[in-house]
Amino acid sequence: MPELRKDPISGRWVIISIERGKRPSDFISPSQKRRAGGFCPFCPGNEHTTTPEIISFRPASTSPNSQGWTLRVVPNKFPALQIQGELSKKGEGVFDQMNGVGAHEVIIETPDHQLSLATMPLRAVEDVLWAYFFRLSDLKKDFRLKYVLIFKNEGEIAGSSLEHTHSQLIALPIVPKIVKEEMDSAKKYYENKERCIFCDIINQELSADKRVIYENDKYLSISPFAPREPFETWILPKQHESSFSPPDKSFSSFAEILQRTLRQLDKVLDSPPYNFIIHTSPFKDEINDYYHWHVEIMPKLTKTAGFEWGSGFYINPTPPEEATKYMKEAKI
Amino acid sequence: MPELRKDPISGRWVIISIERGKRPSDFISPSQKRRAGGFCPFCPGNEHTTTPEIISFRPASTSPNSQGWTLRVVPNKFPALQIQGELSKKGEGVFDQMNGVGAHEVIIETPDHQLSLATMPLRAVEDVLWAYFFRLSDLKKDFRLKYVLIFKNEGEIAGSSLEHTHSQLIALPIVPKIVKEEMDSAKKYYENKERCIFCDIINQELSADKRVIYENDKYLSISPFAPREPFETWILPKQHESSFSPPDKSFSSFAEILQRTLRQLDKVLDSPPYNFIIHTSPFKDEINDYYHWHVEIMPKLTKTAGFEWGSGFYINPTPPEEATKYMKEAKI
Numbered sequence: 001m002p003e004l005r006k007d008p009i010s011g012r013w014v015i016i017s018i019e020r021g022k023r024p025s026d027f028i029s030p031s032q033k034r035r036a037g038g039f040c041p042f043c044p045g046n047e048h049t050t051t052p053e054i055i056s057f058r059p060a061s062t063s064p065n066s067q068g069w070t071l072r073v074v075p076n077k078f079p080a081l082q083i084q085g086e087l088s089k090k091g092e093g094v095f096d097q098m099n100g101v102g103a104h105e106v107i108i109e110t111p112d113h114q115l116s117l118a119t120m121p122l123r124a125v126e127d128v129l130w131a132y133f134f135r136l137s138d139l140k141k142d143f144r145l146k147y148v149l150i151f152k153n154e155g156e157i158a159g160s161s162l163e164h165t166h167s168q169l170i171a172l173p174i175v176p177k178i179v180k181e182e183m184d185s186a187k188k189y190y191e192n193k194e195r196c197i198f199c200d201i202i203n204q205e206l207s208a209d210k211r212v213i214y215e216n217d218k219y220l221s222i223s224p225f226a227p228r229e230p231f232e233t234w235i236l237p238k239q240h241e242s243s244f245s246p247p248d249k250s251f252s253s254f255a256e257i258l259q260r261t262l263r264q265l266d267k268v269l270d271s272p273p274y275n276f277i278i279h280t281s282p283f284k285d286e287i288n289d290y291y292h293w294h295v296e297i298m299p300k301l302t303k304t305a306g307f308e309w310g311s312g313f314y315i316n317p318t319p320p321e322e323a324t325k326y327m328k329e330a331k332i
Numbered sequence: 333m334p335e336l337r338k339d340p341i342s343g344r345w346v347i348i349s350i351e352r353g354k355r356p357s358d359f360i361s362p363s364q365k366r367r368a369g370g371f372c373p374f375c376p377g378n379e380h381t382t383t384p385e386i387i388s389f390r391p392a393s394t395s396p397n398s399q400g401w402t403l404r405v406v407p408n409k410f411p412a413l414q415i416q417g418e419l420s421k422k423g424e425g426v427f428d429q430m431n432g433v434g435a436h437e438v439i440i441e442t443p444d445h446q447l448s449l450a451t452m453p454l455r456a457v458e459d460v461l462w463a464y465f466f467r468l469s470d471l472k473k474d475f476r477l478k479y480v481l482i483f484k485n486e487g488e489i490a491g492s493s494l495e496h497t498h499s500q501l502i503a504l505p506i507v508p509k510i511v512k513e514e515m516d517s518a519k520k521y522y523e524n525k526e527r528c529i530f531c532d533i534i535n536q537e538l539s540a541d542k543r544v545i546y547e548n549d550k551y552l553s554i555s556p557f558a559p560r561e562p563f564e565t566w567i568l569p570k571q572h573e574s575s576f577s578p579p580d581k582s583f584s585s586f587a588e589i590l591q592r593t594l595r596q597l598d599k600v601l602d603s604p605p606y607n608f609i610i611h612t613s614p615f616k617d618e619i620n621d622y623y624h625w626h627v628e629i630m631p632k633l634t635k636t637a638g639f640e641w642g643s644g645f646y647i648n649p650t651p652p653e654e655a656t657k658y659m660k661e662a663k664i
Contacts, residue, residue: 001414002431004505005428006429013509080334080349082333093536100336151642174336176345177342177343178645200425310630311481311609312513
């Protein structure tokens, strides 16, 4: 019999459909391995075709927007939001609107067109995380902005329009609905129990050991109890930490578990398209006892999302306990 | 400059990205026109290959599960939930689960493989709506069930695995998160204003006349103020009505506006894949003054859903006022 499971943070229910039980090989999606050829605006030599860089990691001997970089952050050429202008809000009867002040940036993770976050040197993954952190710290100073969403779309099916590996950030004058919901729910749990709900989940998962994929000194990766999609995977700091930041000024442990998780997914699901999102506390509430930052990685394997995001109701044909086994056994 | 808009019912914000402003011809998605050929379990003559029918519309001279029907409702062959068994709930530390009691049914809308809801005779559309209503009324009697989600996935990209036109329903032992949120939000508005928020929106839309696509005697179709996707369209009863039901025992006006809307979408977007969902009050609160049933139709045009449903945050490149113009001008 199928099982209904509730995610304790968001309150959403999912159906774990065991009858439809699917193995990794049942998911046919185009492998996201890099192809060569064609013009790429993110490749070295084409720096002039992007908007001018905001920051880059490059030797002091090279100039901005020229070759020699190892990582670049540039404004999105077709930004969803604009950094210029004052924030103004207005109502129109029952409706609320504001102008689209914010930022939309692209993190070009490596100059090498053939690499991905899973295959680049570990040190380069650390650099990507530092770039996220630097941009977040900088955008935080802008009093108009309330939240920065950092995310990655890997593969065309997951919404990426360019093959060259990159992440994005969108800085917003509002706190997005799902972040607000997670914060409210975690706060409520804390008021009731005086414990962080994520810390409780981590302790329970470590002691049950049915959904823990991997842990290193500082982080663990799990298949969440009520995953929306097959092989949904979360990475969380083991110690309470409310906002995305480098513990002891190092991202090495986080880079290690992030890259390992992406390699496991690549191995088990043949380089699937995926999205990941960094879930972190809003600026105004950066340090708190109730919210626990984490990354949610979602391989894009099923096509039913249309109905599911319309109803807030998910059918998942792969139990997370099964997904965990496949992930652990992956020879990476 | 882009605009941020808030949906007053769900509280979600969307970015209306005017710089990225997209016209209908910018959306390239495979046309969902029917192809012939190949075995189809929903075609007449193949009744024995589906699970036995729950109800069908057919002449009295024909037997169940044989030819001669004009509409059939059958249990889904791979159900997400099962009708047998007692509902049992249990906890596992911080987690909640229950067994998957419920129903998952398929409404085969016509015997003709070449037709769609947009192209079938209007009378057949009415029959589809009656089938929804009969099944809803029947499932309501099962005290284990709290909600019935009625939806349609049109086209493979929208999650449909069979080309022959059909809708689905899932009967649930819980009220889904998005339904609960909409109910709570509408109730709060009512407590504050003693008016239905949907009624207020309808009045405002009719008087502003910027986003009204069409109205007949009983219903109107609009592009919502803060649409998640280009050409998202809602159909609502003009008079307050909390649950999906036939006014004056007739679905003719609703069939007319539903089919017209689907024809407009087919014309403007070249038969796009789409999802629609009927939003209606839960069984236990079927008649109320604050919630207003409606249908949300969502063409599946963009690929960014992965990030967007992960963050609850939407970027829409087509302002609803533009979409309304295209829809109104469609020669159907």
